[in-house]
Amino acid sequence: MTLRAGTPAQESDLIDVEALVRAYYELHPDVSVPEQRVVFGTSGHRGSSFDTAFNEDHIAATTQAIVEYRTAQGVTGPLFIGRDTHGLSRPAETTALEVLVANDVRVLTDAYDGYTPTPAVSHAILTYNRAGHEDQADGIVVTPSHNPPRDGGFKYNPPHGGPADSDATSWIARRANEIIEGGLRDVKRAEPSAVEAYDFLGAYVDDLANIIDMDAIRDSKIRIGADPLGGASLAYWQAIRDRYGLNLEVVNERIDPTWKFMTLDWDEKIRMDPSSASAMASVVARRADYDILTGNDADADRHGIVTPDAGLMNPNHYLAVAIQYLYANRPGWRSDAAIGKTLVSSTMIDRVAESLGRRLWEVPVGFKWFVPGLVDGSVAFGGEESAGASFLRFDGTVWTTDKDGIILALLASEILAKTGKSPSEHYAALTEQFGAPAYERVDAAATKDQKARLGKLDGDAIAAEELAGEPITAKLSAAPGNGAAIGGLKVVSENAWFAARPSGTEDVYKIYAESFKGEEHLREVQEEARRIVDAALG
Incomplete structure (x- = not known):
């Protein structure tokens, strides 16, 4: 920072x-x-x-x-x-x-x-x-x-x-x-x-009642704030408010290709990332004014969820809540419809899936992997840790096969309207049931040659048998859900995991790590991740 x-x-x-x-x-x-x-x-x-x-x-x-x-x-x-x-x-x-x-x-x-x-x-x-x-x-x-x-x-x-x-x-x-x-x-x-x-807008907005309980949101009269962050969703939020009679304010109606109204992201660049606390700082500052406050990026395929009690939710936290709520409140979905997640998303989702009795479908990074399942209804929800997701209509048919930040933002309001609790309050309940994971993504330096080798690394190349004091239970170079190469590595223990993937644009590799044993254990996992990967790369 x-x-x-x-x-x-x-x-x-x-x-x-x-x-x-x-x-x-x-x-x-x-x-x-x-x-x-x-x-x-x-x-x-x-x-x-x-x-x-x-x-x-x-x-x-x-x-x-x-x-x-x-x-x-x-x-x-x-x-x-x-x-x-x-x-x-x-x-x-x-x-x-x-x-x-x-x-x-x-x-x-x-x-x-x-x-x-x-x-x-x-x-x-x-x-x-x-x-x-x-x-x-x-x-x-x-x-x-x-x-x-x-x-x-x-x-x-x-x-x-x-x-x-x-x-x-x-x-x-x-x-x-x-x-x-x-x-x-x-x-x-x-x-x-x-x-x-x-009429993209009319076709999309009129159809929303087939995927979100718009009546429940309207009748609840909850105060909703929607910030398009200067992006393509501006007219859509205005139309959603008017079409469905919601108590919704578009908190920022400015469009400017310089984005001079934004707060700077973690690296002091202007970036319309609704999952970033730095980019969303001006939005989060208004959290007390609304019951639910949301943000979208420039093409509205990502979402950011802000609540009065927690501020900006971690995307992993919200995905877990969305999954728990949807699979319990969408009776029209197939009983065998799986839960789709990328392999760098939180293990909290795994634990929620198990509690729901639903199959978990874990795939490499990239929303394209969810497309076949969403089309045929065998995967009812697909989500990425980078705040991108989509899910099926009430009747179990496909809505979009690309990420949809608008419906994920509206879902937060439906959850509050139908349950009386904010998504962050639901997540607090999940941590009481399953534990509170610590999650972070960091970067480590790597040459182009090292990145190329990491992208082709086989799990068998990992000599380590323990991860931060726990026996390693899996060394993955292919996704469990579909067997596709992950372009990197994932190492798993009972209470922690890390994944390492080469960056496509910088001379670094990305380390995603999570621990259900707290922040200190997460730091140990990250340190060992670097050692394990560096040893494998020579």
Whole structure:
């Protein structure tokens, strides 16, 4: 934590938006430079035009590659496209539309030329594909999610509505880089006039009554505050308030691509992370004014839950409460529907799952792993420790296959309205029943070679037999739920665990650790984690 974390942004922290957009058009990448190539992470291609990492050439080539990919996959239906409030999102959307229209793709954009949350695009794709059309729809979301204002992002959602898997993104990225290397000769472009309007907001908001008990929230008259953090959910929260008659205040209605109204994150950067106490400092300061106060990031795929008694809830804590509440209050869900979690999420979820008699489905990091289960109803809830989750409708059918911060925020109000207790009060009860875990993620230095080896490490390479005084019960390099490689390592004992994964953007590896024996034991686990991993890496 740095000295200015949690304090208001200053003029020197703000980007020059005009210069950012100018760089988008004027700078041209050299794909022989690794940092200037198209690279899809867990949520699409991200970068800044200032670094020649997110420029017009990247988006033109990537869109052309998506057109070729969807054609090869037999996807001939409409493509839904939405953008968030980042400064680079509008230029990138315009570029994409020019390429899509020139390739005769039927494109649907926001009917009001507004901003579109990621879950609204996923919802639109699934709605179309459930309607019995002979063709299948897919989508693009122009967003770097919670990244700083200087960044842009571009992600593809195929017909299942969720994040594209690595087979798709690898193909798209490889082809996009080939197109750039070829001087963009294979890119078709035209004026983006032949696009259709789609009411993302109306379709999404009207459907909320099929997944959240909006009547209970309205009738309870609880005081709700919703902060879009300058993101795409602004108009959605206004519409939700008006459509359902909620006692809800949108506490911040400002949209500004510099995000000058934000407080700085832990590293003194402006970042719209609703799970960060530093980024949410100005929101948390108003916790006494509301019964439930929530935040969303720029594309509303993440949530932050603030209560008067606890302030900002740890995402792991809220996921555990949400799971316990939902599986006890959704009789329309399949009795064998599993609980989905990523392997770096809290073991509290494991203990809640066991108490519910539900199967736990533990998968690698990345929301894409939950998609098949959400589609067929075999997984009713999928959640990540980074404050991203989605779940099924009342009747057990799919809602979104991408993260939805809006429904998770509304669920907090439903929990209070139906039980009379805040989510943080419910979590306190869970700790009385199962113990109070200490959880933290830290970084450790690693070279590129060490990161590459860590990503391929096998659990059998770990020689240690104990973890902070307890016998090791599992050494995992594949996720228990689906057997997929985790791109790292997880070591488990009875009351603690750690996971180590290489960073995709920095020369560090991330250590996630948790202990049910307190903060001091957690520190021991973290120290041993470093020793165990360093020994394995040589």
